[in-house]
Amino acid sequence: MDRVINSMVGDLQRIRVYPEKGFQIPMEIPDEVWAAFEKLVDWGFTNHLAKV
Secondary structure, eight states: OHHHHHHHHHHHHHHHHHHHHTSSOOOOOOHHHHHHHHHHHHTTOOTTOOOO
16 A cells, blocks of 8 residues: 555656656646645655656
């Protein structure tokens, strides 16, 4: 379960960061989803985060 959550957190971060780098088109991330992302990062699910 930890591996899946870490992967999902990393994927969501890249959805927000990659458009700035020109790797993909911007996508809207609902505020509730981003708040959940931040909570999961606070809880330590950071293994798959990109270095920004």
